[in-house]
Amino acid sequence: MPASTFLATQAGRQDACAPKQLLILIVLLLVCLAPASAQQIGNPPSEGGVTPPRGTYAIRNARIVTVSGPDIENGTIVIRDGKIEALGTNVSIPSGAQSIDGRGLSVYPGMIDAGTSLGLVEVDQGAAGTVDTSEVGELNPNAKAIIAVNPHSAHLAVTRVDGVTSAVTLPSGGLISGQAAVINLVGTTPLEMAVVPYAALVINYPRVGNRGGGFGGEQQQPVNLTEALAASTRQVEQIRKMLKDAEAYGRAQDAYAKDKTLPRPDQSVMLEALVPYVRGERLVIFRADRENEMRGAIRFAEELKLKPVILGGDDAWKIASLLKEKNVPVILTGILDLPTREDDFYDTLYENASKLQQTGVRFCISSGDGGPNVRNLPYYAGMAAAFGLPKSDALKAVTLYPAQIMNVGDRMGSIEVGKMANLVVTNGDLLETRSAVRYLFIDGREVKLNSRHTDLNDAFKNRK
């Protein structure tokens, strides 16, 4: 039982008949996590945490921003069995469908943030019991985000009510961090949330001088270049060796499956986890921001025949033609970071997306945030649009592009018949701060627009 579930239990409703052992555990947890337990962790009770049912809905007379095709004015969308069943200006509405008047409203596909730790961390500081992002050790290919995603994290509702309906949630520690999942931001269990439970392997590509990924901007210390280069080469070699071992492991297991007279190879949970990735069946996400790291990651992926995606990509504009040539997509997480170098132009990172778009590099825009600020995803795209990215691409960069990069573009990211009904109904431009979300559908389920924040607002706004 994960600690967060315990916390939710003890904070919400304590079971008077709990066995003694459980009580002792709870008391121990209370002692260890005194600050964490002082306030309620997780969704407010009114949310319930229960997956809402799928229904049949018709959103009528709305402006439908399909993203993949032209906008449809005064259009109707029919949602049934979790999918977009029909779409257009002349659509027959099934009997029994709940009708939603969409006049003056716009329907968008739900936004997707491809670079988060949503559900893996509740409170970053002072509540270590709620942090499940980084496993101990350098090589953890078998650590899977979907195992530790807390479906009752308050971050999920807070994020989705602002129109972000799906995310990639990634582990972050060590050299091989583990496996990322594509999730919908609603569900009672991790499985109900999972769109692709094992979507990508996450590798922090080693940085000369210090670890790649994580927060940048460390104070520059004098570095012994010889030592630093040797260290990063050693780290790359560590990753290479494990991936090669996994290749060999996969071959040995296959051979044994065909011919049981062969000596039975030992099972390894770590190598087993890597097999689909070293065979190029699934994506490998490399966290890399600087030019050298990205070049290294691309070479490394080519050598080992992996399917690479760059996560971070602050310097991607510098190697745009290489990214294009190698067809390596980039999940940009640094649009709103301060420029990397003191003498970078002030808009270097604001412009990054626009430069990739002009070169024809596949990219998407992410908040790169652990959880609390993922709801700000549209403003990352908005800033890119303020600095040269066409508005239509800014919208795609948080809807269709992340879906395509994560290989779920056939199921999500735009409004098309047959796609998953992840829809956001707004009273204005989806990326504009002042617009408000009016209705929300995830997986064809109408999701209430309340969250920990709306509940606290309702509780206190009229206090006299």
Place this chain on the structure above:
Amino acid sequence: MKRTATARILLLTVVWCTSWINVPAQQPRPAEPNETLIRNATLLTITHGTLENSDILIRRGKIAAIGKGLKAAADARVIDAGGKFVMPGIIDCHSHSMLDAINEGSLSVTSMVRTRDVLNPNDVDLYRALAGGVTSLNLLHGSANAIGGLNTVVKIKYGHPIDEFIFPGAMPGIKFALGENPKRSNSTVLPGVTRRYPGTRMGVEEVIRDAFTRARDYKKTWDEYRAAVARRDKNLIPPRRDLQLEPLVEVLEGKRYVHAHCYRADEILMLINIADEFGFKVKTFQHVLEGYKVAKEIARHGAGASIFADNWAYKIEAYDAIPYNAAIMTRAGVVVSMNSDSDERARRLNIEAAKAMRYGDLTEEQALKLVTINPAIQLGIQDRVGSLEVGKDADLAIWNGHPLSVYSRVDTTFIDGEIFFDRQQDLAQRADLLKERAQLEQAEPNRPPARGVSPQAPRGRRPSHADDDLWEGDIYQP
């Protein structure tokens, strides 16, 4: 005259020598004209509504006229801003930009230290803030202790001598801090090191109570001495000056504003009570994440609130933060501002302001006030800046679209009528700067060695949040 000329040459030499580090704004500027006329813009005056297709005339650093069809002198700089928006310069009421040190955290009361002593005018993040339409900053001491150091209010006159940054007439202030940071809850205490008092919210209250008890005694001692001097008593010995207590006496006398970092409702009420008891006012609660729970008490005390738009859950005391905070407190009558507490966020405070429309339905005008006149009031500079009014300082920015839209950016930022950021100038310089950079990289001393220890890099950027109030996970060394 001669000395001035020499100083100028010296300054130019310094500017030239350092230009490779602080690239964009250190270029010599052309002489500023006496008058600037911005024509045909939409003026977001803040205090007098929105004026379409209007002009604004700047003369010798002040707003000289606002209206339609204004005329300027023949040698004036005339900017056609058709389709563009002009708003007052954004005022960031919580910044640690350009500070070479943030926290004197060795004691729980450090009212003797001043941010004024650690200002670095070459911090490139100042230029980046200008490019976001920001013109003034409230530079606060950190939140490591219950009573921190003294603040400095500046205009971002990037490229000017440091003395010209200081905002003339701004009210002096002091930083207080409550909750996890002065408790040092999230700091690692090294083995063998005694923890600094206080370690609880109880102790934080006692530190403040003790300091003001001493300050009250100290004030009495001086009052008695001054009365004796006035009576022309003989053989008087003046009391010993106490640099720690002097700023607190100024607080008691209403001559210095208290800017108090806080999170939880209980600690907000605690400080209100102690302030009432000692007879001083809290000018602003900073961050004040749970302000919405006690909005009426804050309003009754007359305090302002300077907040994040929507930050939450980065630590336990931030778990009940909600983005409706601005709206709830505004409706309760609290003067609210949106601050950055971050060199990164300072660049997009316009969007932070817009969030108050999304969460809690503030009007456009209310949202704009959060980053203009309201922070000006909180810093005692509302007669100089914070709105477009004739007679006020010409601290303003031209935006290429409505500043509350995510699709807008700043074209030009003025302070005292002088251009400190101009996008077209910035773009025009780039080719030359890149060429210069390439040449410098080729120069022998700058080539990276193939092996061995790299040369000491120029002073690196401060971590973007390691020393602000969001992130306090530092090692505590007394």
